[in-house]
Amino acid sequence: MCLGVPGRIVEVNGITAIVDFFGVQRTVRLELVDEPVAPGDYVLNHVGYAIRRIPEDDIAGTLALYEQLLREACDGDDDLMAADVRGEVAGTGRGTGNDGERP
């Protein structure tokens, strides 16, 4: 519940956006995001809501932790931190006004 997860905006549809989280596309809501966003932008997301547009210069630094977590922990719930990140991604986009998942 504390750790947000970054993702790249693929498409903006009004108050929601399709966001790519490390290869998984989900829908997030945009009511809370601090700045206008457009496809290609990275946003920090939390419980299905974008809460910050990540400045361009900070994208690589922000992604590194998550890439490491997801790379090192392949499966199982033994890694609580990776499980929280996966949970956040899994939960994002369901119940946001459309079915969330995209093929």
Add this chain to the structure above:
Amino acid sequence: MGNALNDRAATELKFRDAAKGAELAAALSRVTASIGRSPISVMHVCGSHEQAIARFGLRAAFPPDLNVIMGPGCPVCVTDQPEVDEAVALAYQGVRVATYGDMLRVPGTARSLADAQAAGARVTVVYSVAQAVDLARKSDEPLVFFATGFETTAVATAAVVLNDPPPNLFVLSAHKYIPPAMDVVAAMPGSRIEGFLAAGHAATITGWGVFERFARRCERPVVVAGFEPLDILAGLVRLVELVRDGRAAVENMYPRCVTREGNVRAQEQLWRVFEPAGGRWRGIAHVPDGNLRLREQWRHLDARRRFDIDTTALRGEAPSALASQCICGDIMTGIASPPDCRLFGRACVPDTPVGACMVSSEGTCRIWYQYEPHLGSVVGHRTAR
């Protein structure tokens, strides 16, 4: 601890930049030693910080004279028993309840939502409050969202309230606001906390400016830090430097995600929907302005107004005999650490948790059980209260 050991620890930590990790670990040792007294205790207030410290084995890189203690940073853990009782009572009364997964097994006075579920009550786990909205839209019957968490999740609840929610959705708010709890912990008699590491993503919402008055009032420094091992080490180096220099300043070491003013748009929504109210944080204390209550304007969405929630029977039940031995409160205020608890890893394990700190993935006990069961007490001794 010599620098050689720090270097080795840092190398073993698989830092993205091993040289930088070793350099920061050495700097942390140097700055801590330069204070000339021991131990130096600092507190972070974020379950994800504790996860990162434990997961990446950072304690091996901390100098032995530095205690890095997790405070009340687990939102699930600080949700008070009577609040859980309200959700459990509603579920037993036949009302459908949706909540975040970590809340399911947290015991109220005696029972949890999982107990209610096992008895046939309808309790649904959601990852996002937006999912609860969708669930409510699929039927006409009432759905109560048991809303827990700090400002990072409270803003999402606020966004739902402001976005024309379905008329059968009600909010049972147990949301908490972190800054006032830091005041309470800092002011506790016998508190040895000399500085605070503030949580990065909560500060994304509030901004780091919110800590300026706190730092002045409590005469302790605050450093905002991110979640990467390097971020945490760098944040600690700066925090211990401020402790050494006796400067009760606020510094932002996480500019990637945190600005001084924070996410103003989210704050506006938060305060339009909620108002601060005093309330108990489980195991800790009454925290003035520590709870977030729905404003009068939203009374039609407030589950406490819509339903007659009777918790008398639940509160009359005797807690388990083990629960009286649980020291989660002492752990969350930094007075004790998990190995000080006689239940930790024995009667209290993730499958059969006694205290809330063993339930949540952000609870200190759960994190230590998972990543560092070998650790002895880092606090060293328990202080009688």
